[in-house]
Amino acid sequence: MTNLALITGASSGIGKEFARYHASKGGDLIITARREEALNTLKDELERKHSVTVQTIALDLAAEGGARKLIDEVAARGLNVDILINNAGFGGHGLHTQRDWAAEKAMIDLNITALVELSHGIGKGMVNRGGGKILNVASTAAMMPGPLQANYFATKAYVMSYSQALDEELREHGVTVSSLNPGFVHTEFAAAADLEGTGLAAQKGATAESVAKIGYDGMMKGKLVIINEGRLSFLLNWITPLLPRRTVLKMVRGMQTKSA
Numbered sequence: 001m002t003n004l005a006l007i008t009g010a011s012s013g014i015g016k017e018f019a020r021y022h023a024s025k026g027g028d029l030i031i032t033a034r035r036e037e038a039l040n041t042l043k044d045e046l047e048r049k050h051s052v053t054v055q056t057i058a059l060d061l062a063a064e065g066g067a068r069k070l071i072d073e074v075a076a077r078g079l080n081v082d083i084l085i086n087n088a089g090f091g092g093h094g095l096h097t098q099r100d101w102a103a104e105k106a107m108i109d110l111n112i113t114a115l116v117e118l119s120h121g122i123g124k125g126m127v128n129r130g131g132g133k134i135l136n137v138a139s140t141a142a143m144m145p146g147p148l149q150a151n152y153f154a155t156k157a158y159v160m161s162y163s164q165a166l167d168e169e170l171r172e173h174g175v176t177v178s179s180l181n182p183g184f185v186h187t188e189f190a191a192a193a194d195l196e197g198t199g200l201a202a203q204k205g206a207t208a209e210s211v212a213k214i215g216y217d218g219m220m221k222g223k224l225v226i227i228n229e230g231r232l233s234f235l236l237n238w239i240t241p242l243l244p245r246r247t248v249l250k251m252v253r254g255m256q257t258k259s260a
């Protein structure tokens with residue numbers, strides 16, 4: 001296997017574009033998500049176009065033991081992962097106390113628990129071999145609290161914090177960890193999160209292809225935090241932190257309120 005990347009959430013959106021971009025560079029792949037058919041279609045496309053080897057592992061990463069199953073399956077196939085892209089994730093609109101607890105828990109299980117278990121298990125192998133790259137997909141949501149998606153924004157804050165600390169620990173062992181914080185991207189995300197009809201989902205947004213390229217290139221350079229748009233980066237790093245907290249909460253709530 002050459003320059004092997006493990007990409008979660010590769011059946012659609014940004015994850016699918018990460019897989020396409022990595023394959024275009026001649027890298028082999030393990031792609032995973034729940035939808036097996038979509039993974040097989042992507043495998044066929046990439047093997048045909050780029051003469052790379054693509055392995056598929058269809059499973060539910062939010063299920064109890066899902067990440068462990070994936071780590072064990074990769075080991076059972078005798079594969080050493082050079083690049084781990086923890087991309088699978090989902091959001092969910094609504095007042096936290098009125099949302100279904102099972103959905104809120106699954107969000108934590110996927111966006112945080114599976115990502116951390118994979119970074120831990122696969123990262124350990126990278127450290128033992130003296131090199132590797134990890135890209136964790138957070139969001140600009142990581143950089144502010146998010147009323148009407150309180151749990152989602154908080155999961156992404158965890159990912160951004162965790163990734164930076166892990167980079168500092170692992171860098172001396174040849175492993176870098178980057179946090180990709182995209183703004184709004186046109187994928188299946190908004191529909192899955194029931195965000196249609198909000199100002200957030202009405203934005204022009206970025207394409208999954210452009211975000212995957214910026215994220216992947218940033219990861220290869222070992223960047224700590226990657227934001228796909230300069231304007232957003234300036235706003236979130238230099239303006240929002242200076243605003244009163246309640247002003248930020250009201251702004252974010254407004255963006256996520258559905259028009260009547």
Ligand SMILES: NC(=O)c1ccc[n+]([C@@H]2O[C@H](COP(=O)([O-])OP(=O)(O)OC[C@H]3O[C@@H](n4cnc5c(N)ncnc54)[C@H](OP(=O)(O)O)[C@@H]3O)[C@@H](O)[C@H]2O)c1
Nearest residue numbers: 009011012013014033034035061089139184185187188189
């Ligand atoms: N779109 C945006 O505006 C935006 C902005 C910032 C950050 N992000 C982040 O970007 C990442 C990718 O999202 P996207 O926009 O590309 O959305 P997407 O098109 O909905 O893709 C989500 C991917 O995650 C997989 N997934 C969902 N639940 C899963 C589960 N239980 N087990 C395994 N895989 C699961 C889905 O595959 P299956 O359904 O086949 O399992 C799919 O491949 C997410 O972490 C998201 O939070 C998105």
